[in-house]
Amino acid sequence: MTLCRLMLSVCLALGALTGAVARRPSALSQPVQRPLACSEFPRPPYTEYARVARWLVHQTTWGEVSTTSRHLGGMAFGHVVSHADGPCDQPTGRLLFYLTSMDATAQDLQANSSASLALSEGQLAGACTGVDPEDPTCAKLSISGRLEPVPEEGQQEAQALLFPRHPHMRDWPSGHAFRVYELHISTLRLLDWYGGPHDLSPEQYFAADLLEPATAEAMA
Numbered sequence: 001m002t003l004c005r006l007m008l009s010v011c012l013a014l015g016a017l018t019g020a021v022a023r024r025p026s027a028l029s030q031p032v033q034r035p036l037a038c039s040e041f042p043r044p045p046y047t048e049y050a051r052v053a054r055w056l057v058h059q060t061t062w063g064e065v066s067t068t069s070r071h072l073g074g075m076a077f078g079h080v081v082s083h084a085d086g087p088c089d090q091p092t093g094r095l096l097f098y099l100t101s102m103d104a105t106a107q108d109l110q111a112n113s114s115a116s117l118a119l120s121e122g123q124l125a126g127a128c129t130g131v132d133p134e135d136p137t138c139a140k141l142s143i144s145g146r147l148e149p150v151p152e153e154g155q156q157e158a159q160a161l162l163f164p165r166h167p168h169m170r171d172w173p174s175g176h177a178f179r180v181y182e183l184h185i186s187t188l189r190l191l192d193w194y195g196g197p198h199d200l201s202p203e204q205y206f207a208a209d210l211l212e213p214a215t216a217e218a219m220a
Ligand SMILES: *[C@@H]1O[C@H](CO)[C@@H](O)[C@H](O)[C@H]1NC(C)=O
Pocket: 068, 111, 112, 113, 114
């Protein structure tokens, strides 16, 4: 009886302890409202597909690049990399990366520069709260094209667009042969809200203005 009671109190104590531990994350994960990286650009309405795509590219700082792998014998290989399309006040829409040929992604690109970049609104502060990142209301963008090194004469200009959003890149080891690469877009696929994805041409994408509603031609 005594032992039983002792064990019961141990169990209750353990239960209280694990309960406290289990409650902890929710107490810590109170929504923290941080502003968007480039807060001067509010989210466009989901019906303006090209503007949403431009907005997502401008606000995000990293994504997943897929290549045709060499080390896995031609399987798709996804790798998380940083990108930017310009400083906050200079959204260009250009997709710039800083890659080294010491990494599998750049090695794959040497053999075949076809690549896709996947971005999610879920990485943005305060966005997609309360929904799963796969929910259609949490915008997702896949951008496909050729991911190639920027020619030597364009490296400095490209660095000036990329580095303000990724200040640490300036300090990456010079012996590792990092170069700015650019994804030359052939097509974009946006899923934002219900009703299926929308394919966009590079012309529609680059014509979109982040601050002004898209023109009828750009939306067509
Ligand atoms: C590169 O990959 C694309 C897409 O998989 C394919 O269509 C193309 O034939 C490949 N090119 C070469 C040179 O292997």
